[in-house]
Amino acid sequence: MISLARRASRMLPGRLRISRLAQFCWYWPQYQTQYARGVRRFEGQHSNTCVILGNGPSLTRTPLHLISPKVPVFGLNKIFLMPESTRPKIWFHVAVNPLVVEQSREQFSALKCPSFIPFHLIGRQTQSGEVPIWTLGAKGFRFRPDRCVSEGFTVTFVALQLALFFGFRKLFILLRSAASYSCNFLEPFCQRLDIASKFS
Secondary structure (H helix, E strand, C coil): CHHHHHHHHHCCCHHHHHHHHHHHHHHHHHHHHHCHHHHHCCCCCCCCEEEEECCCHHHHHCCHHHCCCCCCEEEECCHHHCCCCCCCCCCEEECCCHHHHHHHHHHHHHCCCCEEEEHHHHCCCCCCCEEEECEECCCCCCCCCCCCEECCCCHHHHHHHHHHHHCCCEEEEEECHHHHHHHHHHHHHHHHCCCEEEEC
């Protein structure tokens, strides 16, 4: 616990760092006792293949209808903007951007699947389907997302940690063109974990 608190506090300067550390010590036990089980219940529940799906105009050229409804799909951020006629069935949803979460919580509920959102963005005011996750801004890959998840500068990185925790061992990543900045950051993990990626 102290180690995680120190890592979180290093990201903030001076007086704000002390305040964040105090918040961590107050909320971390509450998260672990009341909310971590929401993530833990998915541990090892799946196997084989899943798809991590972004959203954006470039994916309209991708034949997403070929994705079987039996293949679990992680939808990212505003995946609900993709027309239902072309969007595959979304099994899990992940969003970590504060503005996206603030604007779209009602639309997340309409996806009718578990929606994984940082605890500090929603606190104890969870809505139907929301599963709070404890996020850190560090780069390190976390294999126990029921404890904490590294944001790693992209929501795709969060989805990767969740997918492996859920038991998936073959992952396909479909992202929009605007997300190509994340290629260099994700590729080493994709190669190490034998993940197939398509940055369209």
